[in-house]
Each structure stands twice: as structure tokens, then as C-alpha cells.
Amino acid sequence: MSKPRVIWWIRTDLRLHDNLALQAALDLGPEAFWPVWTWDPKYVYRTRVGCNRWQFLTDCQRNLSESITKLNKKSKLFLIREAPQTLFPKLFKAWKITHLVFEKDTDPYGKDRDAVIIKAAQEAGVEVIVKHGRTLWDSDELVEKNHGKPLMSISQVQAAGLKVGDIARPMSAPISVPDPGTTDMSFEQQPSIPKPDFQRDRERQDKSYEKLIGPNGDFAVPTLEELGIPAATSQIRGGETEALKQLNKILSDKKYTATFAKPDTAPTAFEPQSTTLLSPHLHFGSLSIREFWWGVQNVLKEHKGKHSEPPTSLLGQLLFRDMYFGAQAKLGYSFNQTLYNDHCRFVPWHLPSRVDHETKRVTGDYHIDSPEAEEWFQRWKWGRTGFPWIDALMRQLRQEGWIHHLGRHAVACFLTRGGCYISWERGADVFEEWLLDHESACNAGNWQWLSCTAFYAQYYRCYSPIVFPQKTDKDGAFVIRYCPELKDLPAKYIYEPWKAPLQDQKKAGVRITGDGKDPEKGTYPKPMFDFSERRNICIERMKTAYKVNLYGNDSKAIDGTWKTLFADSAEGPTERNSFKDAMKQDGDEDNIQQDDTGKGHEAVKEKGEEAAETDGDNKRGDIGGSKRKRALGCTLDGFVRKSKK
């Protein structure tokens, strides 16, 4: 038998340290060894990824490629611009591959894709080696030890984890890698079909597929320029080198590491942030979860005095991550949506997802059942709600790709059960696009947690956008950083600027006016509703939803007959009007839309959703951001661009 010719297929493990798949590949003693990344159109076009995460991903790829080259001048990350499903069969033949090695992926698409590749490899006589690696325990084993059920609580994770076994100690990075063999690419590239393109940030046509191995014929990592994506606005950078530096910084502060308690960290802190900022590295695998786990364990072993415990400790945070992976492992695609999800409570939120009942999956489009809710959603997304705490967080999310965990709680509660009564799936879509650390399992899980549809049920505990931030930031330094137009307002009004007398507004050079749709310079919008009124309405409705007690897989939830069960829970219009009257005091027109028929109101659609609904007539690039938002008569996007500077 000839010596192994091995492809190390990298997807979720952009690192050299503690890499089980890499080690398994090297253990084969290959005569030829290629580190390969396939440029999957599913990610390039069909996953919502903002400019900051594109930057972070390509940072990780470039850093890994450089690190490989340091080990062997002839080697690097071979980034090939084609879908793995069509590429690998050709590559197996052209490079005479004997083994394909990769880290086990966890999300439903990843599992489907890998099943296709494994089959193709077997047909080509290529041996496949799959190594679990990106979670503490293999999520499928965790489910098995949890009696075949999804992991829904931290105690279940701890119990099942004990049964699965010890968490492996991290391995160090290899000191050398074998030469690659031929890099002959004399086969046809299967053209990629870009439509529909979910990338709202894409400014120009994507060119990353123009040549199979890149514009210079060197397998290089694509630039944002090639992708047609504008420069990142975040300062946070990716790569294994960065990740290990950051981890060491955290671990060298032994007291911080040993006594970390999540609920006590401040969501208003910045530089340094009160949490580790390691989650994006866990997502892309530029940091090994075991390196993190055992690094903390080593500090705990030496620490004298009290240390924190799960679930609030650093290790507890990692356990929560495994919990969400363990829920998704069992529930599959349904975990990321309400309908057909038998563990997600059905709540008749506004703006619910459309579902394809054939595939039982969401289409990416949604029902605009209430124009008012759609407007609230847009104002939430673009940081123009008129609640400075919420707006500052949403602007931070967009600019930095990161917000503190408790900040995520605040905006998620506000959008769903504690304010807007809008489907958590709308919020999850926005987080998917903008978060550097977006992880589909954690995102879906946390949104269900915060919306009290799974994992958590105390819906009467509701975050106030005024009181909550005051606990850690009385003067609103955090708000002022992201809403600088409020910087000269007296501190006592910083979380409720609409209460500032006109004289104070004048002195501060800001007018609290307008509905956030077309903000004039020197203004900050009025709040889009009375918060305590909305909180009461939401809690009432949650109570009803809990009483009705439907889950996402219930036929009544799916076929729409749930409506009869919620008949007496309509919103009281009188309450709302009292707030609107109050807001008219200074003579400004109150523009909160009250178009109950929806007539004359052009629905705003997300780019990909629009394309998904129509039958593909849209030319790519036709659906520009500004055009899309003009449909609402709304120049929020204009505000966004301005604020980027």
C-alpha cells in the first residue's frame, strides 16, 4: 500500500494548537499533506455575515496560513473557491488522495454537508477520519447520555458530561508539517450560483469565485475587496496568535479568572471589557475549548481562597455553550426556529417567520402582521428606539460586532417579551449578521432563553432600559460613547432624555424629537412607546401564552388555528393612545404609524428574504440597502453610514 496522501479540511478549527483533526492527519505519516479550506457558497451567499465577521474570518485564515508556512515553507492554507460537494471528487482524483481528515461539525447544515462528502469520499476510495473537537464533550454523545433528549439545563449537561467522560488535556501545536504534493488544478470549476445573496453589506459584485485558486493563482485568502465587502468597522481582530495572546492575558490575571461571576460583570464596561472576548475565537476555532477549559482549571488549582463555581464561573460559561450545542444536536434545524420545534413555546409574536411546510424550515422571510411592529423592529435594529441604553447597545453591536452578554439580554428582552412583542427569530437574524461570535446553537438558544420560550420561564422578570444600566453606569458613559449626540445632557436624563426640559435640551445642543425614521442633525428621537405600559401588555400576553401552552410542533401553532385560543388577548388601544397624547406635548407631529390595514405601507424586507420570496428575477446587486429602506420612507441607513465615521 502506498503512503498516505492527506487533506486536512479546515472549517471550524482555524488553529495549530490542540487540533485533534490535524494531529490525526499527521499521525498517518503522510507523504503529501494539504491544509485545505473550501470557499462554500452557502457561507459566502446564504449566511448573514456582516463586514466585521468577514474580516475576523479572513484574519483567522491568513494567520493560520502564515503559521503553517512557518512550519514548512512549501505549505500554507490552500483556499479553493468552490463548494466542497463538487470540488472534493475532482480533487481526490487530481491529487491521488488517500485520506480526508476533519473536525466534526455541529450545526445541521454542516452535518448534512459532511454526510455528502463522506459518501463521495467512500465512492472515491478515500478514507475519512472525523474527530470531535469544538465542544467540551461530543454533542451527540451528550444527547445519548441524556437519555436521547436535547440538553435543556445546565444540571443535565453536568450529569451527562460526567457519563461521557473526562475532557481531554490540550495538545501543543506540531513543530513541522509534511510537504504538500501536487497542486495541479487542471479541472473545470463548477460555477457558483450567487442568488439569493444574503450579504447586506456587499457593496460590489463578489469576485472571489472568478478563479478557482484566486486572482494570483496562489490559493490566497480572499480580501474583503474581492468579496465586495466594505472595510470592517470593528477594532477586534481574529487569528490564533491573537486568541492565545488574549487567553494568556485573561489567565495571567488569576484573581479575575478564579472569581469570575457573570451576573456581576458590567455590561456598560469597555476597554477592558468585563468579559473575556474569547467567544469569536471559540466560534472560528482560533482558540481550542480545551485549552481554555484546562487553562482555567490550572488557575483554580493554585488559587487560594474562594473561587466562583458553575454556572456563573468561567467554566460555567463553557458548560452553557455545550448545553446549546447539545440542544441543537438533537433538535437539528428546528432548534433555530419556533415552528416545528417541539421544545420551543409558541407565543403569537409579531413578525413571525414564514415556513416552508414541505421542508418544515423557515424561508428567511417573515409575516408583517403589524406595520407598527415592523417599524419598531427597524428602529430597534438601527439603534433609533429613543431609549438610549437600547440604542447604544445596538449601535455597538453594529460597529464592533460584539456586546456584553447582559447587553444582549437587555436588547433581546426589549425586542421580545419586554417591549415590542416581536418574534425572537427577527432578533436572532440581526445577531447572526452582526455578531463576530455568532454561533447558531448559542444564538438560537439564548434568544429562546430571553424570550422565555425555552430554557427559562420567568417572564415577569423584565429588564428596564432605564433602571438596569443605572446599576453599573449612573452617568451613562457607555451611552454617550455610542450616542454622542446626548453627551451634554445632564446625567439624570441620560437614560430617559425625553424627560429633559426644553431648556436643558437647548443647552446640551440636542433636541429630543422625531420618530427615528429620518433623524435631523442635532436630534435624538422620542421613545417609540411608553416602556412600563408595554411591559405590562407583554407580561399579560405572556401569561396568556403560557396558559394556552402550545409548542412549535403543535398542529394549532402550525396551521394558524391558535388564533381562536388567543381571542381575548387583544391589545388595548386606549392605553397606547394615552402615551401618544402625552408625547404630543411639544407640538411635534407624532408619526408613529397606525396603519392597521397595512395599505399604503410597503413592507421592508431583508435582502435575502426578498430574493427568496420572488422567483429569482432580481439581479444581484439590484437590491441596494438604501433602495430597500426607502420603501419604508425611512433613511435609517443614512444615519448608519454617517455614524460609521
Added chain:
DNA sequence: GCTGTGTTGTTCGT
């Protein structure tokens, strides 16, 4: 069936 606890609420009292 009862009781205590659950990573991360708010308001009001002392």
C-alpha cells in the same frame, strides 16, 4: 404534592 432553587428584575422599605 411540597419545597427549594434556578447564572444575570424592579420597586419599595429599612
Added chain:
DNA sequence: ACGAACAACACAGC
């Protein structure tokens, strides 16, 4: 600063 009431869910352990 701390504790209780608010109005009240789910689950584990007994």
C-alpha cells in the same frame, strides 16, 4: 447596602 413583595414558571429532590 440589604431584604421582601411583586405575581408566579419549571424542575429536581424528597
